[in-house]
Amino acid sequence: MQEADPPPPEDRVPSLAFGGAPTIRDVARIADVSIGTASKALNAGGRLSQETRDKVLRVAREIGYRPNDLAQSLHRAKSRTIGIISNDSFGRFTFPIVEALEERLAEEGMAVFMCNATDDPARERQHLDQLLGKRIDALVVTARRADKRPPIGPRAHGLPVIYVFSRADDPEALSLLPDDEGGAMLAVAHLASLGRKCIAHVTGPEHFEAVRLRRKGYRSALAEAGLPEIEGFYLSGVWSEAWGREAAARLFSRSQTPDAIFCGNDQIARGASDTLREIGLAVPADVAIVGFDNWDVMVLAARPQLTSIDMNLKALGREAGDSVLEMIAGRKLSGVRRRPCSLVVRASSKP
Structure with a gap:
C-alpha cells in the first residue's frame, strides 16, 4: 500500500493559485484569524500576541500579499x-x-x-x-x-x-x-592664506542672487585679509568655460595681473585654467585658482584638478x-x- 505524503510543516504556507492578487481576506483565512486581526498585524497596530503578528506577516510574505497603499492612505x-x-x-x-x-x-x-x-x-x-x-x-x-x-x-x-x-x-x-556668501569667504581666505596678494573674481550674471552674495563674500574676505579690491579685477559674464577663457585673457592683458582667481563656478574656473596654460602660466605656481560648486565632471577632469567650494x-x-x-x-x-x-x-x- 502506498504511503501518504507527510503533511506540510506548520511553518510553511500551502501553495495557492489566485485568480488575482492575494487580498487581506486570503491572508486572514490562511492564517486562521479575523480580517481585523490581519489588518492590525499588517499595519503594526492593535494589541496582538507576537506569535499571531509573526504568523500573519509570514503568511502575507509567502503568498505575495501587497497592501493597497491608496486604501491605507484613505x-x-x-x-x-x-x-x-x-x-x-x-x-x-x-x-x-x-x-x-x-x-x-x-x-x-x-x-x-x-x-x-x-x-x-x-x-x-x-x-x-x-x-x-x-x-x-x-x-x-x-x-x-x-x-x-x-x-x-x-x-x-x-x-x-x-x-x-x-x-x-x-x-x-x-x-x-x-551659504553663498560664506562659501566665497572660504575661497578667498584660502587664497590669502597661501600668500596671494592680488585676487581677482570672475563670475556669472549679476541678476542671480548667488552672484551678488558671492561678490559680497569676496569683498569681505579681502577686507579681513587686509588686501585691496583692485579695480578691474571683478568680471561678470555668463556661466561657461568660454567666458572663463575670455575673462582670464582680459585679466592678463593688463599691466597689473592677478596671482589668484576666485571663480563663480567650476566651468568658469576650468576655462580660466585653459587660458593660463595657453599663455604659458603655471597653475598654481604662477596663479592659484578656486572654483565654486565642486562639480566632479569639471573639477576632476581639469588639469590641474580644481580646488572648489562644495555647497553640501x-x-x-x-x-x-x-x-x-x-x-x-x-x-x-x-x-x-x-x-x-x-x-x-x-x-x-x-x-
Missing part, C-alpha cells in the same frame, strides 16, 4: 508619499538634493513622486494638481538656482511645503539654501527630509536657513 489620512516639483531639467543641483531627501524619507518608510516643471507655470500647476490628487503628505520645491520665486499657490493650502535650493517670496515659507547639497537634502517629517508631525517651520559650504582643496591651489 484610512490613515496619510499616503506616506512626498511630492517634489523641480525646474532643474539638467539635474546638476536637484539630483544630489533629491537623492539625500529620498534616502532620509525611506528610513521612515516614505516614498517620493518627482515632477519637472521646466520653468513653465502652467506645467507646474498641472503637476501640483496631479500630486495633490495622489494625496501627498508634503511638497518639496527645488530648482537650478536659488533666486526668489512666487509661492507654490493657494491650491496647496494646509499642505507642508519646503523650498530647497529655491526661495519663496513669502516670509511664512521655509527655504533651505547654501546632500546635507541640504537630508535636512529637507528632517524638516518634512517635522512639518508632517505638526510643527510649523518658516524663514530662510542658509547652510555652510565647505572648501575642497586640490592641485589648483596647493601651496
Whole structure:
C-alpha cells in the first residue's frame, strides 16, 4: 500500500493559485484569524500576541500579499508619499538634493513622486494638481538656482511645503539654501592664506542672487585679509568655460595681473585654467585658482584638478527630509536657513 505524503510543516504556507492578487481576506483565512486581526498585524497596530503578528506577516510574505497603499492612505489620512516639483531639467543641483531627501524619507518608510516643471507655470500647476490628487503628505520645491520665486499657490493650502535650493517670496515659507556668501569667504581666505596678494573674481550674471552674495563674500574676505579690491579685477559674464577663457585673457592683458582667481563656478574656473596654460602660466605656481560648486565632471577632469567650494547639497537634502517629517508631525517651520559650504582643496591651489 502506498504511503501518504507527510503533511506540510506548520511553518510553511500551502501553495495557492489566485485568480488575482492575494487580498487581506486570503491572508486572514490562511492564517486562521479575523480580517481585523490581519489588518492590525499588517499595519503594526492593535494589541496582538507576537506569535499571531509573526504568523500573519509570514503568511502575507509567502503568498505575495501587497497592501493597497491608496486604501491605507484613505484610512490613515496619510499616503506616506512626498511630492517634489523641480525646474532643474539638467539635474546638476536637484539630483544630489533629491537623492539625500529620498534616502532620509525611506528610513521612515516614505516614498517620493518627482515632477519637472521646466520653468513653465502652467506645467507646474498641472503637476501640483496631479500630486495633490495622489494625496501627498508634503511638497518639496527645488530648482537650478536659488533666486526668489512666487509661492507654490493657494491650491496647496494646509499642505507642508519646503523650498530647497529655491526661495519663496513669502516670509511664512521655509527655504533651505547654501551659504553663498560664506562659501566665497572660504575661497578667498584660502587664497590669502597661501600668500596671494592680488585676487581677482570672475563670475556669472549679476541678476542671480548667488552672484551678488558671492561678490559680497569676496569683498569681505579681502577686507579681513587686509588686501585691496583692485579695480578691474571683478568680471561678470555668463556661466561657461568660454567666458572663463575670455575673462582670464582680459585679466592678463593688463599691466597689473592677478596671482589668484576666485571663480563663480567650476566651468568658469576650468576655462580660466585653459587660458593660463595657453599663455604659458603655471597653475598654481604662477596663479592659484578656486572654483565654486565642486562639480566632479569639471573639477576632476581639469588639469590641474580644481580646488572648489562644495555647497553640501546632500546635507541640504537630508535636512529637507528632517524638516518634512517635522512639518508632517505638526510643527510649523518658516524663514530662510542658509547652510555652510565647505572648501575642497586640490592641485589648483596647493601651496
